[in-house]
Amino acid sequence: MKLLQRQSSWFFYFLPALIIYIVFTIFPIANSLRMSFFQGSGFNLDTFVGFENYRRLFFDPLISENFWNAFGNTWVFFLVHMLVQNTLGILFANLLLAQTGKWGSFYRTMIFLPSTLAILVTGFLWKLLLNPQWGVITMIAAAIHPELAQPWLGNSESALITISLISSWQWVGIPTMIFLASLQSIPNDLFEAAAIDGVTWWQVFWYIKLPLVRPIIGVVAILTFTGNFNAFDIVFAMAGINGGPVYSTDILGTYFYRIGIAGEHPVGIPNVGLGATVASLVFLFLFLGVMLIRVFTRERN
Amino acid sequence: MxxxxxxxxxxxxxxxxxxxxxxxxxxxxxxxxxxxxxxxxxxxxxxxxxxxxxxxxxxxLSVFQNSSFLLYFLNSIIITFASIALILLVTSLASYAIVRWKNRIASLLSVFFLAGLLIPLRIGSIYLLQLSKTLRLIDSFWSLLPIYVSMGIPIGVLVLTELIRRVPTALYDAARIDGASRFGTYLRILLPLIQPGLATVAIIHIVLFWNDLWFPLILIQNESQRTLMLGISHLFGQYQTNWTRILATLTLGSFPVVIVYVLMSRQFIAGLTAGAIKE
Incomplete structure (x- = not known):
């Protein structure tokens, strides 16, 4: 009996973390899911409406246009990160693997440096740099090729890609370090054996490294997906809360903020039920996305 | 050749x-x-x-003399350090129990905590806003405290259980023979041993909390309660044309984290990458 008591008193070591975690993580997320089925005035959601919020978000022309626009833009944002940020990450990791010594750690520090900046600082800084009035980037771009000197953030065709590229500039250090760590864990004799067999660099990459880092690609894809579907700060800093020009950079994060928290133009009153619905959908996308990525990148025998 | x-x-x-x-x-x-x-x-x-x-x-000069920069800077330091101190306390206690309590509840709770790694808390923002209003925490930067601590629990548990698992059981036995209580063992033996892990957890969260904009933005309206990033977010509206001042503020705002990074880049990179790899 005494032993049992002694054992169960372990529970008190859990208690502080458990209470905080339940009240401020589990509860809010569960409640956001629940609130997506309700409507009311302000935070007083008293009317159960079933899937009405979802229907409005998907089909009500007044609301759905912005939702689908933000949804599509988020995919573009995500794809640019996958193509640019994560491809560069694999490239840099391979280069850093060969670059040892002092310079190796210098380059590593440089590649990771932007990831330590606040997204807000990155966004504001690049917004200034890209400002045609100041023209730092315009000046440098014009020196490379006159066609490159354009108001990249001002055009609705190029603004989203520009913002995605700057976000990739900031975060490329994370996939680089993850890939580097996994490449460093590949035993050296594998490369030595390959070198003796006269295998080319590309073959080593394609047949040895890539299959071995395959699960890690999954991890990176999941991180990118989760990060991008919750992104907010970079668009807020560079294009404002409406994802300008004309909603061309509006992503789910900014859309969620407007509709659920700040209030969408021109009404200006947040619709808490719809906001909760957007949050629930993001939750659903994340769940499905993570599942899919796991299936595709699982280790194969 | x-x-x-x-x-x-x-x-x-x-x-x-x-x-x-x-x-x-x-x-x-x-x-x-x-x-x-x-x-x-x-x-x-x-x-x-x-x-x-x-x-x-x-x-x-104008940043320091006629703006609330120092106030916001201080607010950010207080909330960042208070949150991290609490994270280290609650997650080290919980991780100790996860490793040492040989019980199914312990492993279930461990899975429960780690699930939080995959769910960004922003999804719960609407309810958190409501909750802060109910608790009358709204408009004070202290409303960020429980949210940040909660955000830190999954990573904290992940990093610390990993480390505590490597502590040899013989050490606990020796402590018990010496008459140390369970809490005494935690305080005098375990905490010093897991210091590197505590540092990793702290570093990850310095970056996350110092740079966070989302939660201050939705929870804090009161000007005197702003965190530094929330203050900076108003920069362009206020000083649209004073670029010297904007650039000075951006430089000062990124300074603290970048300094920590340059001083301990190895632990920094290891910390920020650790969570991802072990997932």
């Missing part, structure tokens, strides 16, 4: 060029930010890439 050597050197040249080019792409914007924060407005426009002809501290 000669051919092989030549190949290697060409490879090295390509490698170094790519890495140097990227380093330049990283340093150039930061360089422009820092040097121009010491220039008068005319000079910012005329020669943005050059060193200032004479150092102009007016941007920094």
């Amino acid at each position: 000669a051919k092989l050597k030549k190949n290697i050197s060409i490879g090295a040249i390509i490698r170094i060029s790519i890495l140097s080019l990227w380093s330049l792409l990283v340093l150039l914007p930061l360089w422009i930010m820092i040097i121009n924060s010491f220039k008068a407005r005319v000079e910012i426009y005329r020669s943005p890439l050059n060193l200032p002809t004479s150092f102009d501290f007016s941007g920094y």
Whole structure:
């Protein structure tokens, strides 16, 4: 009996973390899911409406246009990160693997440096740099090729890609370090054996490294997906809360903020039920996305 | 043999060029930010890439003299450190129990905590806003405290259980024979042993909390309660034309985290990457 008591008193070591975690993580997320089925005035959601919020978000022309626009833009944002940020990450990791010594750690520090900046600082800084009035980037771009000197953030065709590229500039250090760590864990004799067999660099990459880092690609894809579907700060800093020009950079994060928290133009009153619905959908996308990525990148025998 | 050597050197040249080019792409914007924060407005426009002809501290002076920068800076320091201290306390206690309590509840709770790694708390923002209003925490930066602590629990548990698992059982037995209580063992033996893990957890969250904009933005309206990032977010509206001042503020705002990074980049990178890899 005494032993049992002694054992169960372990529970008190859990208690502080458990209470905080339940009240401020589990509860809010569960409640956001629940609130997506309700409507009311302000935070007083008293009317159960079933899937009405979802229907409005998907089909009500007044609301759905912005939702689908933000949804599509988020995919573009995500794809640019996958193509640019994560491809560069694999490239840099391979280069850093060969670059040892002092310079190796210098380059590593440089590649990771932007990831330590606040997204807000990155966004504001690049917004200034890209400002045609100041023209730092315009000046440098014009020196490379006159066609490159354009108001990249001002055009609705190029603004989203520009913002995605700057976000990739900031975060490329994370996939680089993850890939580097996994490449460093590949035993050296594998490369030595390959070198003796006269295998080319590309073959080593394609047949040895890539299959071995395959699960890690999954991890990176999941991180990118989760990060991008919750992104907010970079668009807020560079294009404002409406994802300008004309909603061309509006992503789910900014859309969620407007509709659920700040209030969408021109009404200006947040619709808490719809906001909760957007949050629930993001939750659903994340769940499905993570599942899919796991299936595709699982280790194969 | 000669051919092989030549190949290697060409490879090295390509490698170094790519890495140097990227380093330049990283340093150039930061360089422009820092040097121009010491220039008068005319000079910012005329020669943005050059060193200032004479150092102009007016941007920094105006940041410190007639703005709430120092107040926001202090608010950010208080909330960041308070949150991290609590995270370290509650997650080290919980991790101790997860490793030492040989019970199914312990492993279930461990899975329960780790599930939080995959769910960004932003999804619960609407309810958190409501909750903060109910608890009358709204408009104070203290409303961020429980949210940040909660955000830190999954990573904290992940990193610390990993480390505590490596502590040999013999050590606990020895402590018990010496008459140390369970809590005494935690305090005097375990905590000193897991210091590197505590540092990792702290570093990850310094970056996350110092740089966070989302939660201050939705929870804090009161001007005197703003965190630094929330203060900076109002920068463009207020000082649209004073670029010296904007650049000085951005430089000062990124300074603390970048300094910590440069001083301990190894632990920093390891910390920020750890969570991802072990997932």
